[in-house]
Amino acid sequence: MKRPVLSVLVVEDHPTIARQLVGFLEGLGWQPDHAGTGELAIRLATTQPYDVVLLDLNLPDLDGLQVCRAIKAGAPRNVPVLMLTARDAFEDKAQGFREGADDYVPKPFDLREVALRCEALARRGALYQPQELRVGPFTLMPRERRALYGDAPLALTQTGFAILLMLCREHPHPVPRSALVQHLWGATPPASDALKSHIYTLRKTLEAASGRKILATILQLGYRLDLEPPSDA
Incomplete structure (x- = not known):
C-alpha cells in the first residue's frame, strides 16, 4: 500500500535528533518543517495546516505542555499532536494528554514507529477536518x-x-x-x-x-x- 504524503511539524531543540527526524521523514517523501523553539512552533502550527505535530516537551523557551495548549487553541485545523519526550512517568503522560496531546512516544524511539503513529494520527484527524x-x-x-x-x-x-x-x-x-x-x-x-x-x-x-x-x-x-x-x- 502506498504511504500518504504528510505535512509534519517537528518541534525539537536537540540538533541531532531534529536532523534524524527531518531526514527520515523526507526519505519517506513527506514534507517536514522544523521548529527549535516553542515560540516558532506556535507561530508555524497556528498559520499552516499540518497533518501532525511532533512535539518535544523539553524546549529552551517554553514548556512543551504550554506549546501544546497554544497549538490546540490556535491551529487552523484540529491538528494531532504526538509527544516525544523522556518524561515517562505516568503523571507526566497523563498531564500531556490532559493538555490536548493525542499520542505519546518515549525517548529513545524507533523512527519507524514514529512514522506509523503519525500515519495513524493523520487518518484519525482527517475524519474531523473539512476537505475543502x-x-x-x-x-x-x-x-x-x-x-x-x-x-x-x-x-x-x-x-x-x-x-x-x-x-x-x-x-x-x-x-x-x-x-x-x-x-x-x-x-x-x-x-x-x-x-x-x-x-x-x-x-x-x-x-x-x-x-x-x-x-x-x-x-x-x-x-x-x-x-x-x-x-x-
Missing part, C-alpha cells in the same frame, strides 16, 4: 495542496499555495506583508525580497485563470483578494 475551503471562485484542498479556480486547476508552487490559502482564509480582510513573511519563513526570512517574487508569480497565475487582476496590493499594508466582479458602469 471555498471562497468565491476558489476551491482549496489543503491536505492535497491543490486549488481550483472554478473547475480549472491552478498550477501553483507550494509557496504560492500557502499564500493563496492564507489570503482565502482571511478574505475579505487584507493580510499584512509581515504576517505572510512569518507564515512562510518564521523567524528566518530569506535575505532577498522573496515574497515579492512569489506574489508576482501568484498574481500572474490568478490573472491567467480569471482574466482580470484579482490579487490586490494594499499600500503600506499587504495583500488581499479582490473577488468582486468588475462593474459594467
Whole structure:
C-alpha cells in the first residue's frame, strides 16, 4: 500500500535528533518543517495546516505542555499532536494528554514507529477536518495542496499555495506583508525580497485563470483578494 504524503511539524531543540527526524521523514517523501523553539512552533502550527505535530516537551523557551495548549487553541485545523519526550512517568503522560496531546512516544524511539503513529494520527484527524475551503471562485484542498479556480486547476508552487490559502482564509480582510513573511519563513526570512517574487508569480497565475487582476496590493499594508466582479458602469 502506498504511504500518504504528510505535512509534519517537528518541534525539537536537540540538533541531532531534529536532523534524524527531518531526514527520515523526507526519505519517506513527506514534507517536514522544523521548529527549535516553542515560540516558532506556535507561530508555524497556528498559520499552516499540518497533518501532525511532533512535539518535544523539553524546549529552551517554553514548556512543551504550554506549546501544546497554544497549538490546540490556535491551529487552523484540529491538528494531532504526538509527544516525544523522556518524561515517562505516568503523571507526566497523563498531564500531556490532559493538555490536548493525542499520542505519546518515549525517548529513545524507533523512527519507524514514529512514522506509523503519525500515519495513524493523520487518518484519525482527517475524519474531523473539512476537505475543502471555498471562497468565491476558489476551491482549496489543503491536505492535497491543490486549488481550483472554478473547475480549472491552478498550477501553483507550494509557496504560492500557502499564500493563496492564507489570503482565502482571511478574505475579505487584507493580510499584512509581515504576517505572510512569518507564515512562510518564521523567524528566518530569506535575505532577498522573496515574497515579492512569489506574489508576482501568484498574481500572474490568478490573472491567467480569471482574466482580470484579482490579487490586490494594499499600500503600506499587504495583500488581499479582490473577488468582486468588475462593474459594467
